[in-house]
Amino acid sequence: MSATIKSVAEHAGVSIKTVSRVINNEGTVKPDTLARVQAAIDLLNYKPNKAARDLAGRDNYVLGYVYDNPNAYYIIDMQKGILNECRANGYELLIHPCDASSHDIIQEILGMVDSARLAGLILSPPLSEMPEVLSSLDEKGVRYVRILSGSEALESGQPCVLVNDFQAAYQITEHLIQQGHRDIGFIAGEKQHNSTIERQKGFAAALAAHGLPQHPEFVIEGTYSFGTGVTSIETLLSLPKKPTAVFACNDEIAAGALFGARMRGVDVPQTLAIAGFENSPFSRQTFPPLTTASQPTDKIAQRATSTLIQSLKARKLGNDKQAIPAQVFVPELVVRESTKRS
Amino acid sequence: MSATIKSVAEHAGVSIKTVSRVINNEGTVKPDTLARVQAAIDLLNYKPNKAARDLAGRDNYVLGYVYDNPNAYYIIDMQKGILNECRANGYELLIHPCDASSHDIIQEILGMVDSARLAGLILSPPLSEMPEVLSSLDEKGVRYVRILSGSEALESGQPCVLVNDFQAAYQITEHLIQQGHRDIGFIAGEKQHNSTIERQKGFAAALAAHGLPQHPEFVIEGTYSFGTGVTSIETLLSLPKKPTAVFACNDEIAAGALFGARMRGVDVPQTLAIAGFENSPFSRQTFPPLTTASQPTDKIAQRATSTLIQSLKARKLGNDKQAIPAQVFVPELVVRESTKRS
DNA sequence: CAGAAGAATGACAACGCTGTCATTTGACTC
DNA sequence: GAGTCAAATGACAGCGTTGTCATTCTTCTG
Known part of the structure; x- marks a missing residue:
C-alpha cells in the first residue's frame, strides 16, 4: 500500500538505517546521500509508520x-x-x-x-x-x-x-480606578485555580497602590461560571454601600454579573462598570461588550x-x-x- | 517496565497467542483458561501496547x-x-x-x-x-x-x-406563530451547511401550513456568526414593514440579533421576538435568554x-x-x- | 604514503503484538 | 477402544521502525 522505509531505501540505494537517519535528522549523513534519500522520500510520498516507530523506539510521538x-x-x-x-x-x-x-x-x-x-x-x-x-x-x-x-x-x-495574572489584574483594576471608581467589587473563581489567587492579589495590590481601602464585603467567592456572576452581583448590589464597579475573575462571571445587573434594571456602564478576564469571544458579544484582559491562549x-x-x-x-x-x-x-x- | 503479552502468558501458563485471543474476545478460549488469563491480566495490570497492535494487525485502533x-x-x-x-x-x-x-x-x-x-x-x-x-x-x-x-x-x-433540522425549525416557527407573530424574519447561516437549508425549509413549511405569506425580504443570508446577527437585524428593522419576530439559524446569530436590536433600543421580546437554534450554553446567558432548539450533540x-x-x-x-x-x-x-x- | 582516527554507512536483532497454519486435546461415534 | 472431527491451543513469521554494534570509507597526521 503506502511506502515503507524499505522501499525508500531501495529507491535511494542505501540501507534502511540511513533512511532512518535522514527522517530523524541525525545529522550524520553525507549531503549527497541525504539528497538522494530525500528525493526518494518525496517521490514515494513516504510517511514513517508511527506504530512501528513507537514500537521500535524508546519513546513515541x-x-x-x-x-x-x-x-x-x-x-x-x-x-x-x-x-x-x-x-x-x-x-x-x-x-x-x-x-x-x-x-x-x-x-x-x-x-x-x-x-x-x-x-x-x-x-x-x-x-x-x-x-x-x-x-x-x-x-x-x-x-x-x-x-x-x-x-x-x-x-x-x-x-x-507562565501567565502573569497578577499584572493583568493589576492593570484592569487600575483602569477602573482611572475611570474614577473607588468602590470596586471583586468576584473570584475557584480558589484551587491559582489564577484566581493571582488575580485577586493583583486587584488588591492596585487598590493599595492607589491608596484605596480594601472592603472585604466587596469580595465574593464563587466559581468560574455565569451563575456565580448572577448571584454575586445580587449580593453586591444589596449591600448598604454598593460598589460602582466590579472586576469579575473571568468573562463568564462578568457576563453573569451583567445579566444580573440588567435583571435589576441597573445600567451598565453608567451606574455600574463591569470588567472580565480572558477575552472570550462572547465578551465581545454581550451588551455592552466587556472590558477584559486578552490572553493569547x-x-x-x-x-x-x-x-x-x-x-x-x-x-x-x-x-x-x-x-x-x-x-x-x-x-x-x-x-x-x-x-x-x- | 509495564507488563507485556509475554509476561501475562507466562503467568497464566499459556502461549501468547491465547492471551491475544482473550484480549481480542475471539471466543475460542475455554472458560477456565480464560479465567486464568484474565486473572494474570488483572494481576499484572496489563494493557495491550497499541503501537504493537497497530503494527501487527491489519487495522488499528x-x-x-x-x-x-x-x-x-x-x-x-x-x-x-x-x-x-x-x-x-x-x-x-x-x-x-x-x-x-x-x-x-x-x-x-x-x-x-x-x-x-x-x-x-x-x-x-x-x-x-x-x-x-x-x-x-x-x-x-x-x-x-x-x-x-x-x-x-x-x-x-x-x-x-441524521439530525432532523427541518422538523425542529418547523416547531420553532410554529411556536412563534402561536405567540401571535405573522411577520417573521429568518436569518440563514452558510448555505453550504445543509442544516441551513433544512431549517429554512422547515421555517417556510410552517408558514405555509399556517397560511402565512412568505416575505422574501424577511429572509437574510449570512454565516453562522454573531456579526451576521448584528447586521441582519439592522437590515430587517430598517424595512418599511418590519418583522415582529426573527428566527435565527443558530444561537450565535440570535445573540447578534439581540445585540443589534438592543443597540437600536428595540425591546426584546415585547417589540421583537428572537429565537435561535442549538441550545449553546450562552443561549441561556443572553438577556433575555433565548428560545432555541436543543440538539444533544x-x-x-x-x-x-x-x-x-x-x-x-x-x-x-x-x-x-x-x-x-x-x-x-x-x-x-x-x-x-x-x-x-x- | 602508511597508519590512525573519525565520519558515514550497514547488518541485524528487537520492540509487542496478530495472522497463519500446525498441533494437541477432548468429545463423540460405531 | 480405535477412529473421527471439531475445538482449543501453540509455534513462528512478520508488521516497519530504531538501537547497537560492526564495517567501510575519508581525511588527516607524521
Whole structure:
C-alpha cells in the first residue's frame, strides 16, 4: 500500500538505517546521500509508520492533553495551539478531558499515559497546579509541561509556561480606578485555580497602590461560571454601600454579573462598570461588550508544547540538566464599553 | 517496565497467542483458561501496547475526528461524545481541525488518515456534506461515519447519523406563530451547511401550513456568526414593514440579533421576538435568554462513533453488506424569555 | 604514503503484538 | 477402544521502525 522505509531505501540505494537517519535528522549523513534519500522520500510520498516507530523506539510521538475545564473556548484554543506545534514536529495529540476532583484522577491519568505510551503531557489549570498529580507523574517518570499562573521562575527548572495574572489584574483594576471608581467589587473563581489567587492579589495590590481601602464585603467567592456572576452581583448590589464597579475573575462571571445587573434594571456602564478576564469571544458579544484582559491562549499552548518537545529531545540526547527557560505571558488589557463612562 | 503479552502468558501458563485471543474476545478460549488469563491480566495490570497492535494487525485502533467549525461548544460536545464511545471500545481519538474551503483539503485529510493509519473518520458538517470529500474517501477505501442534516434514510446504507433540522425549525416557527407573530424574519447561516437549508425549509413549511405569506425580504443570508446577527437585524428593522419576530439559524446569530436590536433600543421580546437554534450554553446567558432548539450533540457524536465502530467490526468479520440503520435525532424546542409575550 | 582516527554507512536483532497454519486435546461415534 | 472431527491451543513469521554494534570509507597526521 503506502511506502515503507524499505522501499525508500531501495529507491535511494542505501540501507534502511540511513533512511532512518535522514527522517530523524541525525545529522550524520553525507549531503549527497541525504539528497538522494530525500528525493526518494518525496517521490514515494513516504510517511514513517508511527506504530512501528513507537514500537521500535524508546519513546513515541504522541502527546497527551489532559484537562478539566468547562470553558469551551479556552479548550479549543489550547487544542489549536498544541496541534499546530504537534504537526510541525511530527507529533500526534491525544486529548483527555477528565474530572480533576475525582478521587482516582491520578490513576486515570497514569493509566492513559501508560496505555497510550504517551511521550509527554500538557497540563493546564487546575491540573497543572495540583501537587499530588505532579508528584505522581514525577515519580513515574512521566514528562510534562505545565501552564500555570505566576511570574517567578520556578526553582526546579521544570518545563512550564507562565501567565502573569497578577499584572493583568493589576492593570484592569487600575483602569477602573482611572475611570474614577473607588468602590470596586471583586468576584473570584475557584480558589484551587491559582489564577484566581493571582488575580485577586493583583486587584488588591492596585487598590493599595492607589491608596484605596480594601472592603472585604466587596469580595465574593464563587466559581468560574455565569451563575456565580448572577448571584454575586445580587449580593453586591444589596449591600448598604454598593460598589460602582466590579472586576469579575473571568468573562463568564462578568457576563453573569451583567445579566444580573440588567435583571435589576441597573445600567451598565453608567451606574455600574463591569470588567472580565480572558477575552472570550462572547465578551465581545454581550451588551455592552466587556472590558477584559486578552490572553493569547493558542500562543501559550503552542509555546508550552514546543517547550515539552524540546525537553523530550533534551532527554533523548542525554543533556537532561539543561533547563528550558519558562516564558511568561502577560494578558493585555482590552477596554470596551462595559467600563467606559461617558 | 509495564507488563507485556509475554509476561501475562507466562503467568497464566499459556502461549501468547491465547492471551491475544482473550484480549481480542475471539471466543475460542475455554472458560477456565480464560479465567486464568484474565486473572494474570488483572494481576499484572496489563494493557495491550497499541503501537504493537497497530503494527501487527491489519487495522488499528485510532479514529479521527476531522472538523471545520467555529463553534467551540459544538466541537467540545462532539469530542466529549466521541471520546466516551472511544474509551468504551478501546479506541483512541485523533482530532484534526481544518479548513474545509482550502483547495487541498482532500489531500490534507487523506494524508492524515494515511500517516496516522486511522481506522475510521468521523465527519461533521460541513465536511460530511461535501461530495468531493466523501467520494475521495470512498475511493481510497477510508471508512467514515457522517453526521448530517436530514431525515430520509440514505439509499446507500452508509454509516450515518441524521439530525432532523427541518422538523425542529418547523416547531420553532410554529411556536412563534402561536405567540401571535405573522411577520417573521429568518436569518440563514452558510448555505453550504445543509442544516441551513433544512431549517429554512422547515421555517417556510410552517408558514405555509399556517397560511402565512412568505416575505422574501424577511429572509437574510449570512454565516453562522454573531456579526451576521448584528447586521441582519439592522437590515430587517430598517424595512418599511418590519418583522415582529426573527428566527435565527443558530444561537450565535440570535445573540447578534439581540445585540443589534438592543443597540437600536428595540425591546426584546415585547417589540421583537428572537429565537435561535442549538441550545449553546450562552443561549441561556443572553438577556433575555433565548428560545432555541436543543440538539444533544454529545449523544449524536456518541451514536455516530458507535455506528462507525460497528461498521469497522462488520468489515473485519467480512459481513460488510449488513447496513447499519441511521438514527435520526430531532432537536427539541426550548422556550425561553426571548420569545415570551407577556 | 602508511597508519590512525573519525565520519558515514550497514547488518541485524528487537520492540509487542496478530495472522497463519500446525498441533494437541477432548468429545463423540460405531 | 480405535477412529473421527471439531475445538482449543501453540509455534513462528512478520508488521516497519530504531538501537547497537560492526564495517567501510575519508581525511588527516607524521
